[in-house]
Amino acid sequence: MAQHLDTLKEIASSFSAAYVKTPTKLKILDAFSVCALATAVLQFVYAKLVGTFPFNAFLAGFFCCVGTFVLTLSLRMKVAEHGGKPTAAKEFGGYALAMLTLFIAAVNYIG
Amino acid sequence: METRGALLIFCWAIALASPFQTRAEGQQSDILLKDVTVSLLEASGAAAAQEKVSGPANLRLVLDHTRTLKVTLSAALASAPDQEFRPQQVFVRLTAKATGGAAYFAAVKAKDGSLYTAAKSAEVQKQVGTQSGAYELALVVGDARTLQPLLWALGEVQVLHPPLDDGSQPAAAPYRAMDVLFRPLPEIVHMHRAPERRAPALVSLLFALVALAPLGAFVVLALRAGANLKGFPTDGAGFLSAAGFHAGLAAILALYVLFWLRLNLMQTLPILAVLAGVTATFGRSTLNHLAAAWQKQE
Structure with a gap:
């Protein structure tokens, strides 16, 4: 058991050591996608605890967060291809368009 | 032949008859009716009763199964009194007071050029079933050459169907079993999902703040990761x-x-x-x- 814990600790520390070298832009994108996912989880918890009465509103909120998470991950992959160069900025246009489309669909569905 | 004509225009007349009542009240119709006679004929053809009317009237008649209710009239247009005028739609309508069901009788042309309708209790039975008792008698005349149709309420007719063995009238029932199928179905009212009891506003607001917390966490995380606006x-x-x-x-x-x-x-x-x-x-x-x-x- 102790051996397993040690292995896990080792994995975690080597991960964080490697992650520190990640470019800042990617770190920010990671933070954003994690927060979007956390928001989705919180809404799910709320629906479980309190009820899903305006079900459309719950679906809109939940899938908006999941969609944001997915789109942000795609942007992260695109930005990673540029290897931290400033040319990654041109990927933001498509991301903005996709997010705005997602948002108008979500707001339309909230009612 | 007469019956078939009445039945053919039956549905059409139903659609047209209700607006008649309201529209005729507003404005004077251009149609003039002359020599309107309501008569009850015995089976032999002799007139048991005869009334001349010159407008809406309040007649009291009894139409039993041996008699025929005959309405004769001739029509003219007020704007062209000399022209020969045969209205496109001339009906005698018998509306059952108990159910609102109506029987229509279309007018046909007589040899002398006037129009007449003949109504028998058997025909009433075919259109509204074996409903006996008080019916409202009305004359409905419409034509494309005038905006306002004409509706004369002529009074009340007691319709008596062939009596049963004990002399009483048959119970009100549809003429054919099939007629039940063609009655309007009950109106469908859309059912919305009933709102469930909602959580107190305080709980919802609290959770809204909790759901916003990751956004704050993102700002903190981004700043710690070294986010800045130097690239602007x-x-x-x-x-x-x-x-x-x-x-x-x-x-x-x-x-x-x-x-x-x-x-x-x-x-x-x-x-x-x-x-x-x-x-x-x-x-x-x-x-x-x-x-x-x-x-x-x-």
């Missing part, structure tokens, strides 16, 4: 286009808030089209400026 262009034109792009995005998000709170999709989309166009233009010029800056660096 500082030279005049570059700054202008970058600022325009971000302002455009903010405006679209603000529009979405308005869409949520008060606008509908048809109001939102044109504004969105304009804002999206402006934002895309600014975004493109921002990228142009950035590309120039990258080339300079290399």
Whole structure:
């Protein structure tokens, strides 16, 4: 058991050591996608605890967060291809368009 | 033949008859009726009763199964009294007071050029079933050459069907079993999902704050990761286009808030089209400026 814990600790520390070298832009994108996912989880918890009465509103909120998470991950992959160069900025246009489309669909569905 | 004619126009007349009542009240009709005679004929053809009417009247008649209710009339147009005028729609209507079901009898042309209708209790039975008792008698005349049709309420007719063995009238029932099928079905009222009991506003607001917390966490995380605004262009034109792009995005998000709170999709989309166009233009010029800056660096 102790051996397993040690292995896990080792994995975690080597991960964080490697992650520190990640470019800042990617770190920010990671933070954003994690927060979007956390928001989705919180809404799910709320629906479980309190009820899903305006079900459309719950679906809109939940899938908006999941969609944001997915789109942000795609942007992260695109930005990673540029290897931290400033040319990654041109990927933001498509991301903005996709997010705005997602948002108008979500707001339309909230009612 | 007469019956078939009545049945053919039956549905049409039903659709037309109800507006008649309201429209005829408002304005004077252009149709003039002359020599309107309501008579009850015995089976032999002799008149048991005969009344001449010159307008809405209050007759009291009894139409039993041996007699025929005959209404004769001739018509003219007030605007062209000399012309021969045969109205397109001439009906005698018997409306059962108990159920509102109506029997229609279309007029046909007599040898002398006048119009007449003949109604028997058997015909009434075919149209409204074995409902006996009080019926309202009305004369309905319409034509395409006049805007206002004519409706004369003529009084009340007691319709008596062939009596049963004990002398009583048959119970009210549809003429054929099939007629039940063609009655209007009950109106369908759309059922909305009943709202469930909602959580107290305090709980919802609290959870709204909790759901917003990851956004705050993101700001903290981003700052710790070393986020800054140093990459924002500082030279005049570059700054202008970058600022325009971000302002455009903010405006679209603000529009979405308005869409949520008060606008509908048809109001939102044109504004969105304009804002999206402006934002895309600014975004493109921002990228142009950035590309120039990258080339300079290399």
